[in-house]
Amino acid sequence: MSFLGTRAAVKSYGPTPALRGVTVDVAEGEILAVTGPSGCGKSTLLHCLAGIMPVDAGEVFYRGRRIDTTSEEERARLRRTEFGVLFQFGQLVAELTAAENVALPLLLAGARRRDARTAALAWLDRLGVADLADQRPGTMSGGQQQRCALARALVTEPRVLFADEPTGALDTLAGEQVLGQLVRLAREQRTTVVLVTHDARVAGYADREVTLRDGVVDPTGLGIAAVRR
Amino acid sequence: MSTPHVLLGLLAIGPKHGYDLKRDYDLRLPKAKPLPYGQVYATLGRLERDGLVVRAGQDREAGPDRTSYAITPSGQAALDTWLSAVEPPLPHLNSVLLAKVIITLLVADLSRARDYLSRQRQAHAARLRELTAVKTDPTASVADVIAADYGINHLDADLRWLRTTLDRVVDLHREVTAR
Amino acid sequence: MLLRFALAGSRTDTIRVVLTGLSAALATLAVLAALTVLAIPTVLDGGRNVSPQYRNPLIAEAGLRVGVAATLVLLTIPVLVLAGQCARFGAPARDRRLAAFRMAGAGPRQAVVIAATEAALASGLGALAGLGIYLVGRQVLGSPGPDGKLALPTDVLPPVWQLAVVVAGIPVLAGLIAMLLLRRVVLTPYGVVRRVRTRPPRPWAGLLILGGLGTAALLAPLTRYLLRSGRSLPYDLFGLAVLVAALAVTVGTITGTGWIAHVTGRLLHRFARRPAGLLAARRLMADPWTGSRTLAALLAAVLFAAIASGVRIRMSTEFAADAEYWRRDAERTGEPYIPQDTTFYEGAHDLVYLALTVALVIAAGGLLVALAESIVSRRRELAALVATGVPRAVLGRALAWQTLTPAVAGIVLAAVTGITLQRSLYGGEVRSNWGTVCGASTTDCVVLPPIVRTAPLPLGDLAGFVGVALAVVLTLLLVSLLLLRTSTAVEELRTA
Numbered sequence: 001m002s003f004l005g006t007r008a009a010v011k012s013y014g015p016t017p018a019l020r021g022v023t024v025d026v027a028e029g030e031i032l033a034v035t036g037p038s039g040c041g042k043s044t045l046l047h048c049l050a051g052i053m054p055v056d057a058g059e060v061f062y063r064g065r066r067i068d069t070t071s072e073e074e075r076a077r078l079r080r081t082e083f084g085v086l087f088q089f090g091q092l093v094a095e096l097t098a099a100e101n102v103a104l105p106l107l108l109a110g111a112r113r114r115d116a117r118t119a120a121l122a123w124l125d126r127l128g129v130a131d132l133a134d135q136r137p138g139t140m141s142g143g144q145q146q147r148c149a150l151a152r153a154l155v156t157e158p159r160v161l162f163a164d165e166p167t168g169a170l171d172t173l174a175g176e177q178v179l180g181q182l183v184r185l186a187r188e189q190r191t192t193v194v195l196v197t198h199d200a201r202v203a204g205y206a207d208r209e210v211t212l213r214d215g216v217v218d219p220t221g222l223g224i225a226a227v228r229r
Numbered sequence: 230m231s232t233p234h235v236l237l238g239l240l241a242i243g244p245k246h247g248y249d250l251k252r253d254y255d256l257r258l259p260k261a262k263p264l265p266y267g268q269v270y271a272t273l274g275r276l277e278r279d280g281l282v283v284r285a286g287q288d289r290e291a292g293p294d295r296t297s298y299a300i301t302p303s304g305q306a307a308l309d310t311w312l313s314a315v316e317p318p319l320p321h322l323n324s325v326l327l328a329k330v331i332i333t334l335l336v337a338d339l340s341r342a343r344d345y346l347s348r349q350r351q352a353h354a355a356r357l358r359e360l361t362a363v364k365t366d367p368t369a370s371v372a373d374v375i376a377a378d379y380g381i382n383h384l385d386a387d388l389r390w391l392r393t394t395l396d397r398v399v400d401l402h403r404e405v406t407a408r
Numbered sequence: 409m410l411l412r413f414a415l416a417g418s419r420t421d422t423i424r425v426v427l428t429g430l431s432a433a434l435a436t437l438a439v440l441a442a443l444t445v446l447a448i449p450t451v452l453d454g455g456r457n458v459s460p461q462y463r464n465p466l467i468a469e470a471g472l473r474v475g476v477a478a479t480l481v482l483l484t485i486p487v488l489v490l491a492g493q494c495a496r497f498g499a500p501a502r503d504r505r506l507a508a509f510r511m512a513g514a515g516p517r518q519a520v521v522i523a524a525t526e527a528a529l530a531s532g533l534g535a536l537a538g539l540g541i542y543l544v545g546r547q548v549l550g551s552p553g554p555d556g557k558l559a560l561p562t563d564v565l566p567p568v569w570q571l572a573v574v575v576a577g578i579p580v581l582a583g584l585i586a587m588l589l590l591r592r593v594v595l596t597p598y599g600v601v602r603r604v605r606t607r608p609p610r611p612w613a614g615l616l617i618l619g620g621l622g623t624a625a626l627l628a629p630l631t632r633y634l635l636r637s638g639r640s641l642p643y644d645l646f647g648l649a650v651l652v653a654a655l656a657v658t659v660g661t662i663t664g665t666g667w668i669a670h671v672t673g674r675l676l677h678r679f680a681r682r683p684a685g686l687l688a689a690r691r692l693m694a695d696p697w698t699g700s701r702t703l704a705a706l707l708a709a710v711l712f713a714a715i716a717s718g719v720r721i722r723m724s725t726e727f728a729a730d731a732e733y734w735r736r737d738a739e740r741t742g743e744p745y746i747p748q749d750t751t752f753y754e755g756a757h758d759l760v761y762l763a764l765t766v767a768l769v770i771a772a773g774g775l776l777v778a779l780a781e782s783i784v785s786r787r788r789e790l791a792a793l794v795a796t797g798v799p800r801a802v803l804g805r806a807l808a809w810q811t812l813t814p815a816v817a818g819i820v821l822a823a824v825t826g827i828t829l830q831r832s833l834y835g836g837e838v839r840s841n842w843g844t845v846c847g848a849s850t851t852d853c854v855v856l857p858p859i860v861r862t863a864p865l866p867l868g869d870l871a872g873f874v875g876v877a878l879a880v881v882l883t884l885l886l887v888s889l890l891l892l893r894t895s896t897a898v899e900e901l902r903t904a
Contacts, residue, residue, distance in 0.1 A: 080797030
């Protein structure tokens with residue numbers, strides 16, 4: 001059994017199947033890209049792997065334990081302490097400053113306000129946005145917001161970082177900066193990364209690539225209709 | 230790549246020996262196909278014949294290595310013309326990938342074409358990761374980054390072409406075998 | 409064409425349309441009821457205008473009917489506030505839709521007209537429904553009781569032109585209100601720019617409250633002074649001064665709540681240790697007006713309830729003093745003492761209390777809409793927070809802080825200013841003094857000492873209203889916590 005993965009995971013939204021028996025393995029410390037055309041189930045796979053969403057059938061495991069059978073409270077604790085999550089946009093709390101947003105996971109873990117702020121400022125500095133510490137997300141550019149979001153995802157020093165189209169809302173150069181920092185910091189911290197993207201250039205940052213097509217793993221990696229015929 | 234014009238450009242900065250010229254070329258255009266010595270001297274010879282460069286001096290120990298070349302006014306004019314000319318965008322659609330798919334369908338069958346496309350895709354993806362690693366290397370220069378970018382974006386275009394071609398390969402097979 | 413555009417919406421748009429229609433129906437009912445009361449024909453009965461077919465004296469007595477009608481019309485105020493809040497529900501989604509209209513070539517005015525058309529259409533349907541309920545209700549409730557009298561004036565119908573004006577007027581009014589609410593919104597093809605006040609509130613509200621209370625407090629000594637010099641304050645001027653004072657205090661209380669929300673937010677931000685407090689503090693600071701705006705109708709209701717309870721306790725103290733006075737008089741003359749019947753006045757006050765309670769409940773509807781809107785509009789952010797492992801309980805506690813802080817502060821402020829206003833106007837002292845009273849013969853006249861009583865603070869009634877208001881807020885909080893649960897479902901992440 002590998003570090004993180006699924007066995008024959010099945011997930012539907014009402015009558016629409018999103019995953020139809022997906023088996024993936026993620027090795028510790030690896031950066032895995034999950035690619036495929038839109039609607040192929042890649043975001044759903046990330047949500048299931050991160051324990052955000054339960055699977056309908058099959059197994060999800062992490063470090064030798066099944067996490068699909070644990071309670072939501074336990075999975076929330078896992079997401080808070082062992083996982084970091086980065087979405088395309090809209091994850092920062094609009095009313096909080098950048099530093100407060102980054103400090104939030106530490107406060108949830110019971111850190112003191114002063115300590116949490118110090119750690120948050122250090123992470124903002126590592127991502128080159130220390131000067132934005134007391135600004136609100138609304139006054140920042142998309143790239144700056146994503147760097148703050150990355151700082152928030154990494155501030156708890158998670159073992160796994162889940163990134164769902166983290167640069168989908170950014171222009172190429174801003175996206176490159178965010179991805180470059182994500183990969184650099186993940187390697188420094190030996191963080192495992194699951195990177196969901198439809199863009200081959202984003203997938204290029206990963207060590208390995210898994211392609212989904214219509215809710216199953218596409219062995220050709222091409223993600224094309226021909227595979228079904 | 231128009232090697233004569235690149236060499237003219239490098240000489241426009243100042244006179245150089247053939248050896249320095251090759252070194253300069255490799256430095257300025259990283260990750261490009263390496264330029265063999267032989268081609269440097271052959272090209273210089275042709276440029277001299279056309280009056281675009283002249284021998285600017287020779288070290289005591291005579292020999293081709295030690296001869297330095299300088300750009301002439303007509304060489305400068307040729308360089309200017311080249312720099313301001315717009316390159317024809319993709320005048321011919323001849324790619325090895327494209328040719329290979331058609332020939333495979335002609336001499337073999339669908340599954341062979343699919344197998345080829347799939348393996349080609351893996352090779353492209355691997356090369357794309359390689360170039361991304363070059364780009365994200367902390368020691369990479371800007372020239373390295375833009376050279377890698379050039380490759381990454383072309384590979385990305387190829388990859389998208391591979392994907393849609395696989396979607397159309399059945400129709401293509403029908404068309405190729407019908408003629 | 410506008411109709412198609414106006415109704416091409418999503419789920420939240422549907423909810424908004426339904427709520428707008430519902431509040432329009434309520435407003436229609438209230439206005440129609442008021443018109444009905446005014447349309448009752450009167451019979452002259454020994455100098456008194458009465459309509460003997462009704463059981464309830466408030467309806468039977470012509471002189472009291474104007475007051476009843478006024479109360480009913482006043483009830484439409486919280487209903488209209490509710491309608492206004494409905495128009496804000498799902499505003500982000502609607503704003504995006506309006507931006508799409510602009511993108512498709514609609515002018516800025518056209519887009520606003522589309523939004524107003526939506527409100528007017530929904531209210532039109534609501535007004536028609538209200539008319540339907542009214543007409544059906546007349547038939548259902550129209551049978552006389554066992555004593556042959558009617559509980560409600562179901563035997564009269566206002567003139568048809570009045571019905572038509574109401575049913576047509578309410579949608580027009582709703583459309584105008586929607587236009588007014590959109591005045592802060594700039595519709596560009598690229599989205600909606602909402603011009604918001606970013607300056608923190610200043611304590612001007614305190615000045616308004618103090619000014620209102622001061623005016624009221626000056627009125628009593630002024631009247632006394634004028635009386636002593638043989639003049640009197642014109643009645644209209646007195647009424648106007650009271651109205652201005654009441655208005656100033658009401659507006660002051662509502663804006664004051666915004667200021668209180670901001671200050672509490674700042675304090676909470678400084679001292680909060682837990683994430684829930686921090687989230688609530690920042691939200692209170694970022695938009696302290698939301699709390700007071702959504703609470704406006706509720707606070708106004710509490711303020712009027714406080715005034716009403718003050719008036720009521722003063723009146724019953726007056727009755728008690730009078731009773732004591734006449735009891736002593738009866739003792740003196742040896743005649744049997746017959747207590748005065750005050751049940752009619754108590755009944756009138758009960759009716760006022762009922763109206764205020766109804767106003768509280770309607771105001772609660774507006775609060776629920778506002779709470780729901782604040783959750784629904786940030787559901788993506790909330791779902792993302794839950795996805796990163798923020799426990800829902802933390803989000804719930806933040807919502808509780810953020811709702812309860814301005815609510816508790818505002819309700820207490822409203823109750824205190826209301827009772828203070830009433831006290832400033834009338835004072836706490838009640839005198840029962842009828843001067844010279846005479847017995848059976850004209851020679852048997854004496855001057856009885858006046859009975860002076862102090863009206864106690866209406867703590868019981870006040871606590872009742874404050875309790876109802878707080879209970880309403882708490883209930884709504886629980887409802888919105890349920891909504892929070894569904895809004896943080898991970899599916900919300902998919903609606904990018």
